[in-house]
Amino acid sequence: xxxxxxxxxxxxxxxxxxxxxxxxxxxxxxxxxxxxxxxxxxxxxxxxxxxxxxxxxxxxxxxxxxxxxxxxxxxxxxxxxxxxxxxxxxxxxxxxxxxxxxxxxxxxxxxxxxxxxxxxxxxxxxxxxxxxxxxxxxxxxxxxxxxxxxxxxxxxxxxxxxxxxxxxxxxxxxxxxxxxxxxxxxxxxxxxxxxxxxxxxxxxxxxxxxxxxxxxxxxxxxxxxxxxxxxxxxxxxxxxxxxxxxxxxxxxxxxxxxxxxxxxxxxxxxxxxxxxxxxxxxxxxxxxxxxxxxxxxxxxxxxxxxxxxxxxxxxxxxxxx
Amino acid sequence: xxxxxxxxxxxxxxxxxxxxxxxxxxxxxxxxxxxxxxxxxxxxxxxxxxxxxxxxxxxxxxxxxxxxxxxxxxxxxxxxxxxxxxxxxxxxxxxxxxxxxxxxxxxxxxxxxxxxxxxxxxxxxxxxxxxxxxxxxxxxxxxxxxxxxxxxxxxxxxxxxxxxxxxxxxxxxxxxxxxxxxxxxxxxxxxxxxxxxxxxxxxxxxxxxxxxxxxxxxxxxxxxxxxxxxxxxxxxxxxxxxxxxxxxxxxxxxxxxxxxxxxxxxxxxxxxxxxxxxxxxxxxxxxxxxxxxxxxxxxxxxxx
Numbered sequence: 001x002x003x004x005x006x007x008x009x010x011x012x013x014x015x016x017x018x019x020x021x022x023x024x025x026x027x028x029x030x031x032x033x034x035x036x037x038x039x040x041x042x043x044x045x046x047x048x049x050x051x052x053x054x055x056x057x058x059x060x061x062x063x064x065x066x067x068x069x070x071x072x073x074x075x076x077x078x079x080x081x082x083x084x085x086x087x088x089x090x091x092x093x094x095x096x097x098x099x100x101x102x103x104x105x106x107x108x109x110x111x112x113x114x115x116x117x118x119x120x121x122x123x124x125x126x127x128x129x130x131x132x133x134x135x136x137x138x139x140x141x142x143x144x145x146x147x148x149x150x151x152x153x154x155x156x157x158x159x160x161x162x163x164x165x166x167x168x169x170x171x172x173x174x175x176x177x178x179x180x181x182x183x184x185x186x187x188x189x190x191x192x193x194x195x196x197x198x199x200x201x202x203x204x205x206x207x208x209x210x211x212x213x214x215x216x217x218x219x220x221x222x223x224x225x226x227x228x229x230x231x232x233x234x235x236x237x238x239x240x241x242x243x244x245x246x247x248x249x250x251x252x253x254x255x256x257x258x259x260x261x262x263x264x265x266x267x268x269x270x271x272x273x274x275x276x277x278x279x280x281x282x283x284x285x286x287x288x289x290x291x292x293x294x295x296x297x298x299x300x301x302x303x304x305x306x307x308x309x310x311x312x313x314x315x316x317x318x319x320x321x
Numbered sequence: 322x323x324x325x326x327x328x329x330x331x332x333x334x335x336x337x338x339x340x341x342x343x344x345x346x347x348x349x350x351x352x353x354x355x356x357x358x359x360x361x362x363x364x365x366x367x368x369x370x371x372x373x374x375x376x377x378x379x380x381x382x383x384x385x386x387x388x389x390x391x392x393x394x395x396x397x398x399x400x401x402x403x404x405x406x407x408x409x410x411x412x413x414x415x416x417x418x419x420x421x422x423x424x425x426x427x428x429x430x431x432x433x434x435x436x437x438x439x440x441x442x443x444x445x446x447x448x449x450x451x452x453x454x455x456x457x458x459x460x461x462x463x464x465x466x467x468x469x470x471x472x473x474x475x476x477x478x479x480x481x482x483x484x485x486x487x488x489x490x491x492x493x494x495x496x497x498x499x500x501x502x503x504x505x506x507x508x509x510x511x512x513x514x515x516x517x518x519x520x521x522x523x524x525x526x527x528x529x530x531x532x533x534x535x536x537x538x539x540x541x542x543x544x545x546x547x548x549x550x551x552x553x554x555x556x557x558x559x560x561x562x563x564x565x566x567x568x569x570x571x572x573x574x575x576x577x578x579x580x581x582x583x584x585x586x587x588x589x590x591x592x593x594x595x596x597x598x599x600x601x602x603x604x605x606x607x608x609x610x611x612x613x614x615x616x617x618x619x620x621x622x623x624x625x
Binding site (some may be wrong): 123175178179181182183184185186187189190193194196197198199200201202203204205217258312314315316317 | 376393395403414417420424425426427431432433434435436437439440443444445447449450451453454456457458461464468472488507509560568596
């Protein structure tokens with residue numbers, strides 16, 4: 001039976017990574033926006049959810065901490081309803097930050113977006129680390145409330161939350177697919193192929209890029225909120241670039257950029273390798289092995305299937321109407 | 322805009338009415354463009370009359386493509402004015418000039434590589450309901466009929482260009498000449514008032530050039546659209562364009578019928594860099610070049 005709990009725990013994180021790869025796919029896979037600051041939107045989403053719902057830690061332990069949302073209790077709404085508010089607010093906060101960053105950088109050359117997203121991600125992390133009054137600095141926020149936690153035993157919570165993650169993931173997948181398959185998504189793909197030609201076709205390239213940037217960032221923010229309520233603890237170390245940005249890129253590259261199913265598959269495969277290495281026999285179980293394996297997989301996929309395991313699907317017309 | 326407003330005929334187009342025939346559709350006045358210390362366009366003034374296929378020729382570096390970039394809003398001008406259909410369009414961005422009714426192609430085809438040929442065309446029409454980010458979530462029923470109409474228009478355009486058998490192919494897999502046709506198709510999808518074609522025959526085989534010329538001529542005849550063409554291939558200019566405007570060193574050198582332009586001494590000097598009897602001889606040669614070999618007035622001879 002324990003294997004089920006392990007799989008649920010694995011599935012929660014893989015599913016949350018799936019949310020990030022969906023968001024990154026909107027940015028990179030469909031629009032060609034080079035966002036290397038996934039961690040920033042992850043952190044904004046996670047902290048937004050945590051700050052809104054978590055009771056302040058006891059003052060003896062946490063001297064500097066003055067702001068603790070705990071709105072859930074203050075406003076008598078019940079944490080289970082607050083979960084949805086937290087998810088929505090996480091999306092909004094990430095989206096607003098994306099709006100500001102995008103409005104400044106999306107008119108410039110692509111490289112500026114890369115530089116600024118990397119910078120923003122690190123700034124967000126350092127802000128939460130150093131502004132101790134805001135979110136308790138390096139000690140982080142713990143005891144983030146469970147969603148529907150009263151209905152199950154603590155052990156079963158993972159199973160329940162796995163279902164929650166999958167439902168949210170499926171909903172996001174559906175919403176993004178709809179948008180990408182619409183004429184709106186067609187403009188994004190045209191921008192990815194050639195910005196100037198898209199402008200020559202009368203499209204306001206900046207506006208579409210900004211919309212895509214905000215949508216992808218909001219999705220990442222929701223992923224962050226899911227993380228906060230799943231692991232119930234956040235501190236700035238969670239959002240280090242390796243596990244919060246670059247692994248998401250590897251997942252997208254492996255699975256197939258420009259294909260949302262591929263993006264999800266990449267998340268589960270890469271996270272499977274990452275967390276599966278712990279079961280290797282002790283003789284070969286070296287912590288560096290997982291880095292090697294992930295790198296090896298990436299090289300293999302890029303050499304053998306440059307578009308990822310399932311790359312972008314060609315949109316064949318249905319032959320007349 | 323509702324689906325019923327989308328005209329399904331790819332080539333029917335109303336251009337007349339807005340301007341009397343004596344009024345130019347496009348007026349360029351005293352246009353200046355500096356790139357750092359280089360003056361690419363130097364107080365250039367020219368008019369394009371509605372319903373014409375006007376040629377724009379000149380040696381390399383004369384400022385032809387820069388002029389296109391200025392008119393279509395891809396570059397910001399340093400000074401001067403551009404008026405299109407009586408409305409100032411200088412200062413407009415590229416996508417805004419499109420909506421004013423002015424569509425351009427690029428010298429090197431810029432197809433959307435990893436989109437199908439059909440999608441390349443379906444992207445273009447303006448005011449698509451489905452281009453709103455929320456339309457697919459909240460008002461999907463408004464998208465479908467419009468998409469069907471646009472798809473029909475795109476298929477008709479592909480038939481017109483003889484590309485319909487390639488509709489589901491990635492644009493990246495097309496030949497150079499087919500990509501040129503695709504560019505032309507994209508401009509037709511826009512139902513513009515005026516098209517700027519940047520070297521439509523560059524890199525295209527003579528046989529396909531004939532086809533392309535025929536398509537351009539048919540487009541003009543059937544739609545009454547105004548076309549301004551940058552072209553080095555004198556065979557194309559001679560048979561397609563009237564009038565022809567010659568640019569040199571960023572300004573208009575002369576304007577006239579193809580015959581007048583080819584006989585003009587100053588034009589020959591600008592192209593060939595010498596004058597007098599030699600240029601007259603060269604002029605004779607070029608004028609008599611009736612065989613379908615590519616007489617590249619600007620490229621090959623100027624390089625000699």
